[in-house]
Amino acid sequence: MTDENNVVNGFLFLPPALGAWIKSTIPEDEFKGEIPWAPLIKPLAETTFALMTSAGINMHDDPPFDMERERREPIWGDPSYRRIPVIATPADIDVNHLHVNTSYIKKDINVALPINRFQELSADNTIGALAPTAYSYYGYQMDPTVLINETMPQVVADMKAEGVDAVLITPT
Amino acid sequence: MMPEFNREIGIPRVAAVEHPFGRVVGEVNENDGQTAVLKAALEVLENAERPGEVAHLPFTWHEEPKATDWHPPEISPVIKLYLDEIKQAGAEARR
Numbered sequence: 001m002t003d004e005n006n007v008v009n010g011f012l013f014l015p016p017a018l019g020a021w022i023k024s025t026i027p028e029d030e031f032k033g034e035i036p037w038a039p040l041i042k043p044l045a046e047t048t049f050a051l052m053t054s055a056g057i058n059m060h061d062d063p064p065f066d067m068e069r070e071r072r073e074p075i076w077g078d079p080s081y082r083r084i085p086v087i088a089t090p091a092d093i094d095v096n097h098l099h100v101n102t103s104y105i106k107k108d109i110n111v112a113l114p115i116n117r118f119q120e121l122s123a124d125n126t127i128g129a130l131a132p133t134a135y136s137y138y139g140y141q142m143d144p145t146v147l148i149n150e151t152m153p154q155v156v157a158d159m160k161a162e163g164v165d166a167v168l169i170t171p172t
Numbered sequence: 173m174m175p176e177f178n179r180e181i182g183i184p185r186v187a188a189v190e191h192p193f194g195r196v197v198g199e200v201n202e203n204d205g206q207t208a209v210l211k212a213a214l215e216v217l218e219n220a221e222r223p224g225e226v227a228h229l230p231f232t233w234h235e236e237p238k239a240t241d242w243h244p245p246e247i248s249p250v251i252k253l254y255l256d257e258i259k260q261a262g263a264e265a266r267r
Contacts, residue, residue: 013242098244111198117206168210
């Protein structure tokens, strides 16, 4: 279903009290700082994409995101990341996230990390290519210092090594 | 997802979609619907002209918000920690 005049309400799915609390933490004015801008320099059909999600996905071979520490320290969120090969199958992955129902992602990873859909978009030449590695981090970072200063530079280096031109980030 | 956070952190390009948390691309195994959302997001990448642009995608969800069952099975630790403040914010909003 579509509504061409839809203005997305990010609070729509939240219980009213939780929505009111979160709303009280977000400025009412537009962002005033400098926003990074990397222009798209190639047609989509020549652009190599990477995918990244905040859904807390890990391969079974990797350690899961640390839920136990977050239970002990509720304002801490795991700032690390995991590499997810885009050929991963549902049997290869696990999902750990204390802020969403993860069952949908376990049934179909594409609802949060659309690796199969982007393989199709690559196959039909809508995009140039999908990089072999996708990425997951953990979408609860009250203090994003480690995520920004330590984790994301590693992710960027990984992406550059695979010739990535553009990234689709899918929040949870 | 919550495009409102753009006011706090400044995001280069946002393709906002009114889907429940944890299923931002679309419903489980609804491949055509997922592809439609992704193609619309790619159009945003192609057409955005200035940093901070928020494009509101036209997709609507097929369930009422309360029926989406997106919540985690246990109350998240931060919600437990701030539960009194959250209840108070809710009470003030109702006034």
